Amino acid sequence: MPSATSSQTIGPFWHLIEHPEWADLTRFGAAGSKVTLSGSITDGDGNPVTDAAVELWQSDPPSDESFPGFGRCRTDQRGEFRFTTIKPGPVPGRGNAQQAPHFAIALHARGLLKALMTRAYFEGDPLNETDQLLSAVEDPRRRGTLLARPEGKDRWRLDIRLQRGPHGETETVFLDI
Amino acid sequence: MQGEREAAPFRPYPPGTQPAYDVPGYGSTHKRHPQEPLVQLPHTVTESIGPHFSSAHFPPIPDLSLVDGKPALGERIIVHGRITDEDGRPVSNTIVEIWQANASGRYQHPGDQHDAPIDPNFRGEGRVYTDDQGWYRFTSIKPGAYPWRNHHNAWRPNHIHFSFFGSGFAARLITQMYFPGDPLLALDPIFLSIPDQGARNRLVCALDMTVTEPEWALGYRFDVVLRGREATPMES
Numbered sequence: 001m002p003s004a005t006s007s008q009t010i011g012p013f014w015h016l017i018e019h020p021e022w023a024d025l026t027r028f029g030a031a032g033s034k035v036t037l038s039g040s041i042t043d044g045d046g047n048p049v050t051d052a053a054v055e056l057w058q059s060d061p062p063s064d065e066s067f068p069g070f071g072r073c074r075t076d077q078r079g080e081f082r083f084t085t086i087k088p089g090p091v092p093g094r095g096n097a098q099q100a101p102h103f104a105i106a107l108h109a110r111g112l113l114k115a116l117m118t119r120a121y122f123e124g125d126p127l128n129e130t131d132q133l134l135s136a137v138e139d140p141r142r143r144g145t146l147l148a149r150p151e152g153k154d155r156w157r158l159d160i161r162l163q164r165g166p167h168g169e170t171e172t173v174f175l176d177i
Numbered sequence: 178m179q180g181e182r183e184a185a186p187f188r189p190y191p192p193g194t195q196p197a198y199d200v201p202g203y204g205s206t207h208k209r210h211p212q213e214p215l216v217q218l219p220h221t222v223t224e225s226i227g228p229h230f231s232s233a234h235f236p237p238i239p240d241l242s243l244v245d246g247k248p249a250l251g252e253r254i255i256v257h258g259r260i261t262d263e264d265g266r267p268v269s270n271t272i273v274e275i276w277q278a279n280a281s282g283r284y285q286h287p288g289d290q291h292d293a294p295i296d297p298n299f300r301g302e303g304r305v306y307t308d309d310q311g312w313y314r315f316t317s318i319k320p321g322a323y324p325w326r327n328h329h330n331a332w333r334p335n336h337i338h339f340s341f342f343g344s345g346f347a348a349r350l351i352t353q354m355y356f357p358g359d360p361l362l363a364l365d366p367i368f369l370s371i372p373d374q375g376a377r378n379r380l381v382c383a384l385d386m387t388v389t390e391p392e393w394a395l396g397y398r399f400d401v402v403l404r405g406r407e408a409t410p411m412e413s
């Protein structure tokens with residue numbers, strides 16, 4: 001049997017499949033507590049990444065006709081993205097463990113020959129202390145790159161850095177899945 | 178409901194079949210590739226399941242070669258193929274997203290500054306779903322080659338961009354389909370970024386006379402394999 005087909009970059013012109021409304025996962029009338037997740041993407045020089053496709057996927061609440069569980073958002077000229085969705089709850093982890101509430105994030109862009117995968121957790125959630133992934137990242141600065149910070153009621157922010165900077169800026173934790 | 182198989186983790190990619198993040202011949206990777214090691218994440222429910230797209234909310238766009246009934250310029254093509262997992266099981270009822278340049282090698286995109294004509298009758302976006310046996314099919318125009326600024330006199334081979342979701346988020350795949358016999362392939366750092374030659378060549382479609390329609394359009398076949406899952410106790 002052949003192995004999985006190889007990945008290639010999404011390139012700079014993926015906006016032909018962009019539908020801005022996809023960034024609002026509540027548009028089909030999902031019930032639940034609405035939150036926004038915004039943030040920026042910067043490269044190794046600290047410059048904004050202005051042509052990325054940011055994808056958000058959450059396994060909770062379960063997706064159905066009123067909630068796709070998946071969204072896509074472009075980064076703008078400042079490298080900023082913004083999603084509106086339903087706040088996820090905890091989901092099962094390995095063994096008997098619970099995972100803290102989180103979003104899965106996939107980044108696609110010119111210069112990325114395959115997706116960069118990361119997660120966004122909610123800073124201050126008590127379940128973060130025992131979450132298996134967060135616990136596996138020992139450096140607190142690196143662990144912090146997985147934590148969205150509150151910016152006001154139901155508004156969260158996660159800034160993503162693709163590459164360590166020349167002055168020791170912390171690179172976002174990317175996942176081998 | 179999620180069955181046992183849907184909850185099983187996906188298998189790792191075989192070595193050499195996927196490009197690295199840092200590819201010196203492709204300049205845009207220099208400032209965008211991670212330098213820290215990736216953190217291993219054994220698959221949980223978040224990675225093992227994925228979004229389902231309903232055609233009610235995400236309607237099909239099976240023909241890129243027409244706008245308002247007016248035909249685009251260029252060589253009309255029909256592209257079809259089968260999507261399976263690494264165990265040969267069909268991936269049924271899954272969404273396939275498609276986008277591409279027109280016959281002149283120009284994207285209808287504000288960022289595309291290539292001095293080639295826009296074709297108002299070419300629709301650069303497509304969207305289809307596989308059937309129960311994993312087959313998909315759409316009609317389009319053969320895309321033109323276009324220049325890019327990666328190195329002096331750099332040209333991309335003719336290609337169509339594809340996006341696949343499969344049955345779990347860890348199987349997400351974005352790739353490009355190339356055309357047989359294109360001499361630009363041997364010069365393209367994006368195509369050549371895949372170390373394994375056999376895996377690389379599977380991105381090249383094949384002329385398929387069984388879907389070629391007389392007096393109408395050439396047919397091409399492009400089969401895609403998405404990640405397979407680890408065996409579960411129930412299967413063994």
Ligand SMILES: [Fe+2]
Nearest residue numbers: 011013336338
């Ligand atoms: Fe392209």
